[in-house]
Amino acid sequence: xxxxxxxxxxxxxxxxxxxxxxxxxxxxxxxxxxxxxxxxxxxxxxxxxxxxxxxxxxxxxxxxxxxxxxxxxxxxxxxxxxxxxxxxxxxxxxxxxxxxxxxxxxxxxxxxxxxxxxxxxxxxxxxxxxxxxxxxxxxxxxxxxxxxxxxxxxxxxxxxxxxxxxxxxxxxxxxxxxxxxxxxxxxxxxxxxxxxxxxxxxxxxxxxxxxxxxxxxxxxxxxxxxxxxxxxxxxxxxxxxxxxxxxxxxxxxxxxxxxxxxxxxxxxxxxxxxxxxxxxxxxxxxxxxxxxxxxxxxxxxxxxxxxxxxxxxxxxxxxxxxxxxxxxxxxxxxxxxxxxxxxxxxxxxxxxxxxxxxxxxxxxxxxxxxxxxxxxxxxxxxxxxxxxxxxxxxxxxxxxxxxxxxxxxxxxxxxxxxxxxxxxxxxxxxxxxxxxxxxxxxxxxxxxxxxxxxxxxxxxxxxxxxxxxxxxxxxxxxxxxxxxxxxxxxxxxxxxxxxxxxxxxxxxxxxxxxxxxxxxxxxxxxxxxxxxxxxxxxxxxxxxxxxxxxxxxxxxxxxxxxxxxxxxxxxxxxxxxxxxxxxxxxxxxxxxxxxxxxxxxxxxxxxxxxxx
Amino acid sequence: xxxxxxxxxxxxxxxxxxxxxxxxxxxxxxxxxxxxxxxxxxxxxxxxxxxxxxxxxxxxxxxxxxxxxxxxxxxxxxxxxxxxxxxxxxxxxxxxxxxxxxxxxxxxxxxxxxxxxxxxxxxxxxxxxxxxxxxxxxxxxxxxxxxxxxxxxxxxxxxxxxxxxxxxxxxxxxxxxxxxxxxxxxxxxxxxxxxxxxxxxxxxxxxxxxxxxxxxxxxxxxxxxxxxxxxxxxxxxxxxxxxxxxxxxxxxxxxxxxxxxxxxxxxxxxxxxxxxxxxxxxxxxxxxxxxxxxxxxxxxxxxxxxxxx
Numbered sequence: 001x002x003x004x005x006x007x008x009x010x011x012x013x014x015x016x017x018x019x020x021x022x023x024x025x026x027x028x029x030x031x032x033x034x035x036x037x038x039x040x041x042x043x044x045x046x047x048x049x050x051x052x053x054x055x056x057x058x059x060x061x062x063x064x065x066x067x068x069x070x071x072x073x074x075x076x077x078x079x080x081x082x083x084x085x086x087x088x089x090x091x092x093x094x095x096x097x098x099x100x101x102x103x104x105x106x107x108x109x110x111x112x113x114x115x116x117x118x119x120x121x122x123x124x125x126x127x128x129x130x131x132x133x134x135x136x137x138x139x140x141x142x143x144x145x146x147x148x149x150x151x152x153x154x155x156x157x158x159x160x161x162x163x164x165x166x167x168x169x170x171x172x173x174x175x176x177x178x179x180x181x182x183x184x185x186x187x188x189x190x191x192x193x194x195x196x197x198x199x200x201x202x203x204x205x206x207x208x209x210x211x212x213x214x215x216x217x218x219x220x221x222x223x224x225x226x227x228x229x230x231x232x233x234x235x236x237x238x239x240x241x242x243x244x245x246x247x248x249x250x251x252x253x254x255x256x257x258x259x260x261x262x263x264x265x266x267x268x269x270x271x272x273x274x275x276x277x278x279x280x281x282x283x284x285x286x287x288x289x290x291x292x293x294x295x296x297x298x299x300x301x302x303x304x305x306x307x308x309x310x311x312x313x314x315x316x317x318x319x320x321x322x323x324x325x326x327x328x329x330x331x332x333x334x335x336x337x338x339x340x341x342x343x344x345x346x347x348x349x350x351x352x353x354x355x356x357x358x359x360x361x362x363x364x365x366x367x368x369x370x371x372x373x374x375x376x377x378x379x380x381x382x383x384x385x386x387x388x389x390x391x392x393x394x395x396x397x398x399x400x401x402x403x404x405x406x407x408x409x410x411x412x413x414x415x416x417x418x419x420x421x422x423x424x425x426x427x428x429x430x431x432x433x434x435x436x437x438x439x440x441x442x443x444x445x446x447x448x449x450x451x452x453x454x455x456x457x458x459x460x461x462x463x464x465x466x467x468x469x470x471x472x473x474x475x476x477x478x479x480x481x482x483x484x485x486x487x488x489x490x491x492x493x494x495x496x497x498x499x500x501x502x503x504x505x506x507x508x509x510x511x512x513x514x515x516x517x518x519x520x521x522x523x524x525x526x527x528x529x530x531x532x533x534x535x536x537x538x539x540x541x542x543x544x545x546x547x548x549x550x551x552x553x554x555x556x557x558x559x560x561x562x563x564x565x566x567x568x569x570x571x572x573x574x575x576x577x578x579x580x581x582x583x584x585x586x587x588x589x590x591x592x593x594x595x596x597x598x599x600x601x602x603x604x605x606x607x608x609x610x611x612x
Numbered sequence: 613x614x615x616x617x618x619x620x621x622x623x624x625x626x627x628x629x630x631x632x633x634x635x636x637x638x639x640x641x642x643x644x645x646x647x648x649x650x651x652x653x654x655x656x657x658x659x660x661x662x663x664x665x666x667x668x669x670x671x672x673x674x675x676x677x678x679x680x681x682x683x684x685x686x687x688x689x690x691x692x693x694x695x696x697x698x699x700x701x702x703x704x705x706x707x708x709x710x711x712x713x714x715x716x717x718x719x720x721x722x723x724x725x726x727x728x729x730x731x732x733x734x735x736x737x738x739x740x741x742x743x744x745x746x747x748x749x750x751x752x753x754x755x756x757x758x759x760x761x762x763x764x765x766x767x768x769x770x771x772x773x774x775x776x777x778x779x780x781x782x783x784x785x786x787x788x789x790x791x792x793x794x795x796x797x798x799x800x801x802x803x804x805x806x807x808x809x810x811x812x813x814x815x816x817x818x819x820x821x822x823x824x825x826x827x828x829x830x831x832x833x834x835x836x837x838x839x840x841x842x843x844x845x846x847x848x849x850x851x852x853x854x855x856x857x858x859x860x861x862x863x864x865x866x867x868x869x870x871x872x873x874x875x876x877x878x879x880x881x882x883x884x885x886x887x888x889x890x891x892x893x894x895x896x897x898x899x900x901x902x903x904x905x906x907x908x909x910x911x912x913x914x915x916x917x918x919x920x921x
Contacts, residue, residue: 135869143736265739430733439663439727443867450865454858461854499796502862502870506803506877509858510810513851517814520847546817553758553813554806557751561802564747569799576803 019593026479026590029486031122036129036485038118042094042275044086045111046101058105060084066104072097085113092138092437095277111255112275130489132274133497133571136444138437139274140282144427146243146267148236150372150380151425152227155235159207159225160184161303161317166202168300175199183226190219209235236267239425244269250285250420268430279434287429289372290414291422292326292402293319296356297364297389305368308387308404315366315386320356325349327398329418331411334403339411342401343418350398357396364389367402369414372426380426447501454505455481458512466519472594473515473587480511480579480586487578494578497571507579513550514587518543533599540592547588551580623838630890638777641784648787653794653872656741658734660701662713667723669695678722683712692868697724703734744798748779751805759809763816766896771812774884774892778808781883782876796873804880807855811848811888818844819893819901833902837893852885 048057058066063084064074073089088094094112101110116123134141163177163186174192178185188196200212200223209231213224227235240263247269251259260272276282295315302314328344345353356365367388372380388404405411459477462470484507488494522539530538555577562573654661666675672691679689679699687701716724752775759768779801786793818840822828828836856878863874 145733145735428733429731430736431731433728433730434726435728436726438725443869446865446867450862453861453865457857457861458854461850461857465850498866498869499799499873502866502873505858505862505866506855509855510807510851512854513810513847516847516850520844524843546814549762549813549817550810553755553809556754556758557802557806560747560751560754561799564743564750565795565799569795572796572799572803576806 022589022593025585026483029483029490031125031486032127032490033482033486035116035118035122035127036489038116038122039129040114041087041117042091042112043115044088044094044097044101045113046084046086046105047082047109047111048107057084057108063101063105067097067101070097070100072100092441095138095275095437099278109255111257113257128489130485130494130496132440132444133495133500133568134272134274134433134435134440135498135568136440136447136496136501137274138277138435138440139272140276140279141273141431141433141435142271142279142283142286142429143264143431144247144269144271144287145430146240146269147380147426147428148239148267150382151239152232152235154382154424155207156183156225156227158317159203159210162206163199163203163225165317166199170195170198170202172196172199180224183224185225186223187217188221188223190221193221196221196223240267240269242421243423243425243427246421246423247271247286250416251282253416253420254282254285256282269427275437277434277437279432283429283432285413285416287427288413288417289370289423289426290417291370291424292323292414292418293368293370294321294353295319295366295368296360297366305366305384305386307389308369308385313366313386313389315368319368320365321345321349321352323418323422325352326418329415331408331415332401334401338403339405339408340401340403341405341411341415341418343399345398347398353396353398353400357392357394361392361395364391380428382426443498447498447505451501451505451508455508458508462512462515468598469515469519469522469595472591472598473512473519475594476515476586476591477508477511479590480582481508483582483586484575484579487582488575491578494574495571496575497568499568500571500575503572503575503579507575507583510554511579511583511587514543514547514583515591517546517550518588518591533596536595536599540588544588547584551584555580623841624834627837627841627890627894630886631894634777634887634890637784638780641780641787644784645780645787648790650783650787650793651790652737652741653792653797654700654730654732654737655795656737656793658703658732658737660699660703660729660731662699662729663692663727664697664699664713664716664724665727666695666697666716667725668721670722672697675716675722678719679712679716682715696727703731740795744795747802748798748805751802752776755805755809759813763820764896764901766899766901767816767819767892769899770892770895771809771816773895774812774887775805775808777887777891778804778880778884782879785879786872786876791872791875794872796870797876800873800876800880803877804884807877807881808884808887811852811884812892814847815840815844815888815893816896819896823902833897837897841889841893848885848888852881855881 046057046063060077060079063086064077067074067086067088072093074086075089076087078085086097088097098110098112101108116128118127118129160177160179160183163184166172167175167177172188172192172195174189175195176187178187186196186199203225204210204212209227210225211228211231213226215222215224244261244263248259248261251261251271251273256273256276258274260270260274262270264270271286273282297314298316299314303317304312304314307313325346325348326343327346327349330342332340332342334340366386367390368384369387370382370384372382388402390403402414405414455477459474462473462477464470466473481504484504488496518539521543522535525535525538525542526532558573558577558580562570562577565573672689675697676689679687685701685704687699690698690700692698713726713729716722717726752772755775756768756772759771762768763771782801782804783793785791786797791797819837822836822840823833859874859877859881862870863878866874
């Protein structure tokens with residue numbers, strides 16, 4: 001009896017602090033898990049379109065009666081300063097309602113916005129439910145392949161064209177540029193060495209990543225221009241990050257919130273658009289490669305381009321400025337009612353335009369529209385066309401417009417693309433997936449049903465097989481699920497997918513393993529004749545080794561799965577890995593505390609009995 | 613004494629028979645895979661996949677004819693039950709035409725609703741497959757390294773062979789039944805690596821522990837292994853049981869997208885449990901595992917590693 005008391009005291013002093021920490025962790029994770037009881041609701045947010053000057057917003061009553069007449073039952077509507085917010089009875093119809101609103105009220109912008117429904121105090125802590133993957137939420141997935149080879153070819157071609165222009169500008173007689181298989185080369189006669197240096201210096205200032213290798217061939221000095229391994233990877237990186245930025249702003253322009261745009265592998269980009277149901281519009285805008293450039297006409301040393309109206313024209317290969325200097329672009333109509341695009345330039349573009357137009361009043365300027373497209377053979381080719389040649393009537397500043405647009409749609413698309421920026425490399429869609437919102441909801445329901453059944457079976461079995469110890473295992477199991485859900489809600493970048501739910505269910509089945517190993521050990525120790533308290537201590541100690549080995553190997557596979565898999569598979573790997581952590585935490589530490597305190601209580605009772 | 617000896621012998625005999633049966637199954641699986649190949653899903657072949665439901669019962673033949681009228685190019689239509697259909701197309705020019713979708717959703721008798729549609733370029737499919745195989749390979753190498761450091765090499769080899777056996781058998785099953793082999797099935801193979809090792813490690817751990825007890829040095833390795841299996845059997849059966857129960861509930865309730873995944877895991881856990889006894893524990897014995905080589909080989913450094921909690 002005395003030794004037991006001593007044991008108790010030691011145990012209390014030693015473990016008190018760590019158990020307080022454990023309790024805090026459990027409570028925090030449980031609070032983080034709370035918002036999942038209040039799933040987000042998707043509202044329709046209607047506001048006036050930004051590029052319409054006269055703000056004609058339909059009234060709330062108008063909108064609601066329109067939606068009801070179209071078969072979308074409105075459950076709630078709210079009006080704040082600029083927006084009208086509408087919640088449908090069946091929020092999965094939001095995407096269809098969005099399309100209907102867009103076609104009926106063309107002057108409005110309709111977005112689907114997720115609103116949290118959890119209590120304010122939870123939201124104030126910044127806590128939110130687990131983010132759902134596309135397979136649970138519904139939406140559109142695109143994986144784009146960025147053609148880096150084509151981009152580098154274009155870059156080399158442009159460098160070659162510009163070199164020819166530099167040679168003419170610098171009056172570098174005796175210096176010649178010639179295209180080769182791997183790029184191009186510049187050759188110079190012996191007496192033109194100085195001019196060659198000047199040309200190369202100017203070329204390199206325009207294209208930083210180019211490398212030059214000089215050799216002599218008879219009395220000719222030959223400089224080969226190409227991309228080194230290093231320059232190429234720098235160029236690739238630049239193209240990828242620029243493509244990502246451009247795509248992000250295009251998606252923003254489309255009014256899609258909560259999109260995920262990320263790089264996948266060396267030259268792929270993964271775009272997830274939750275809530276979007278019609279991929280056609282997104283596809284047209286995301287994959288578009290249209291770009292604009294403004295050029296001076298040049299007869300000598302110029303590059304030949306096709307005119308949209310037929311015929312050809314020669315332009316200076318160096319643009320006055322390009323689309324990237326355009327700050328804003330809107331559609332409008334000219335005096336004859338034809339669509340046009342109004343541009344406003346940033347300060348750099350404005351300065352270039354101002355200087356150029358001042359010096360060239362009365363002379364023509366050409367607008368070149370370039371776009372990548374697939375030809376009949378499936379190869380990607382760049383198609384450049386001069387859409388407009390206009391005489392500069394006056395000194396232009398940072399605001400002017402491009403006329404001669406083919407249609408209203410063409411003008412609207414071009415304006416959007418100019419606002420969002422252009423792509424330097426052609427992109428092709430290599431993977432496209434649309435998941436309907438009802439399918440997503442089905443997946444959630446089925447996954448939850450499987451989770452409930454799996455959990456119920458496991459709890460029932462443990463309670464029947466181990467009785468009192470089983471109760472501890474079951475408490476640990478429920479705490480495990482709560483901690484796992486809390487951890488997944490807390491960590492940014494964790495997305496729950498359907499395989500992720502399967503991982504959750506599996507974790508439940510596997511988590512009891514830890515307890516089973518320990519309990520079997522305890523039983524064994526009891527059979528050897530140890531008293532209960534010691535048997536519990538021994539059981540936990542002996543089992544620790546085995547539990548560690550078993551979990552580390554599974555963790556290795558989970559990490560590899562996470563590193564290599566994409567999308568749904570990644571979701572599975574995350575749940576698996578986090579589940580291992582929480583199951584060791586609750587299965588070993590929490591249940592150890594529970595079994596010890598349970599024993600101590602029993603011991604106390606036994607002690608009282610003994611004294612009495 | 614005689615009684616326990618007799619029991620041990622029966623245990624050993626059963627293990628040897630199990631090993632033989634396992635070897636046969638591996639051969640059979642390899643034969644089936646070579647003969648029939650795998651029924652690769654869209655993830656790996658590339659192509660178009662559309663899932664839709666019809667509001668009322670429509671005959672598959674009828675639907676097939678209707679779509680053929682509205683669509684050029686080849687397609688394959690399968691019924692998934694419950695007015696649920698799946699249409700697959702190989703990646704081609706003609707397949708990228710959605711006219712038939714509008715046709716089936718506007719036809720009043722079919723009145724279909726498209727649930728999901730997917731397109732995967734064939735190049736992406738190849739890459740995913742390569743990546744998946746790379747992941748499997750990397751996981752096995754990493755696990756092997758871990759086991760080699762942590763266990764005696766005979767025990768480690770036993771676990772790895774058991775693991776390979778499990779993978780081959782599961783893939784063999786998929787080949788034999790021609791169940792669609794897709795990305796989630798590949799992910800489940802990786803999960804099987806983790807779970808299958810779990811069982812082997814727990815048996816191996818106990819074998820190691822018993823071998824280290826000085827009084828056991830006189831015992832035959834086979835009886836040590838038998839008693840290790842006996843003392844871990846309850847745990848193995850309970851854990852496999854609860855995991856199988858949860859996997860079965862995924863299989864039953866989580867719907868078609870996870871069916872292949874659940875089947876693979878279910879089969880993986882069943883064969884994994886058997887192989888942890890028949891292969892992971894038996895092979896080291898055949899390779900000459902005994903208490904003696906544990907005595908000699910354990911130098912201080914590995915001892916320190918093994919005593920790691």
